[in-house]
């Protein structure tokens with residue numbers, strides 16, 4: 360898919376992988392990138408990109424991705440001022456790690472992972488990315504319907520691409536019952552959208568990054584990273600955000616790529 364002059368939406372754009380995706384897309388000629396994050400740092404991140412590329416390519420939006428009114432507002436603004444969004448990379452994500460079930464050493468009672476926390480992780484990591492993606496598909500569908508177009512045909516150019524951010528944890532990871540569930544859930548959403556959205560000319564895929572050098576992973580601490588991550592990664596180092604962004608841009612721009620891409624630096628975790 361030709362990405363030059365497209366309009367993109369990237370969530371989680373203030374930091375880590377989302378921010379690197381914005382830089383990469385700007386470098387490859389995307390016309391406008393809606394940079395979405397609840398952290399106000401997103402404005403400074405957009406300014407930096409605009410200065411680096413010497414054009415107004417990045418447009419910051421501060422808000423919560425789980426807020427559907429905010430989501431509509433972002434798409435409405437981009438539609439009105441720039442054009443129909445045709446690249447969606449919903450990166451915003453969180454971890455709330457704890458064992459699924461553990462025994463309290465003092466009382467001997469079991470503690471089950473809190474439901475409220477689980478629901479919150481599902482809202483942010485699973486529902487929100489799916490709705491940001493469906494919002495793009497919906498607007499492309501309406502746009503084509505207005506033009507009297509029905510089922511997409513290969514003679515038309517590809518109308519849009521969604522790349523969800525999975526994780527190596529989607530295959531299961533100790534202490535990540537909620538996170539792993541949401542990342543595996545995205546596979547089902549992508550597989551379904553892949554079948555449905557191509558009616559409107561939209562492709563859909565999932566990238567599964569391994570441990571990448573971002574604040575999310577640095578928060579685990581040097582000791583944890585050394586003991587539990589680096590020795591199980593063939594490259595012996597964390598992946599850079601630029602490497603993941605490059606893989607995402609490849610998935611967007613090469614329309615022959617479908618399904619899931621594992622960008623895990625040779626992750627081979629120890630048996631439980």
Ligand SMILES: NC(=O)c1ccc[n+]([C@@H]2O[C@H](COP(=O)([O-])OP(=O)(O)OC[C@H]3O[C@@H](n4cnc5c(N)ncnc54)[C@H](O)[C@@H]3O)[C@@H](O)[C@H]2O)c1
Pocket residue numbers: 370371372373374375376377395396397398422423424425449450451452453483524525526527567568569570571572573574575576
């Ligand atoms: N870093 C890794 O090793 C790794 C590996 C696999 C997958 N991922 C996934 O990549 C994505 C990005 O992770 P990262 O490591 O760059 O994290 P990060 O913490 O550096 O960045 C995440 C960004 O998302 C924003 N965010 C979180 N919740 C939000 C919400 N509800 N609304 C708006 N913004 C919100 C945060 O403010 C932050 O700027 C996540 O989906 C994560 O699960 C990361």
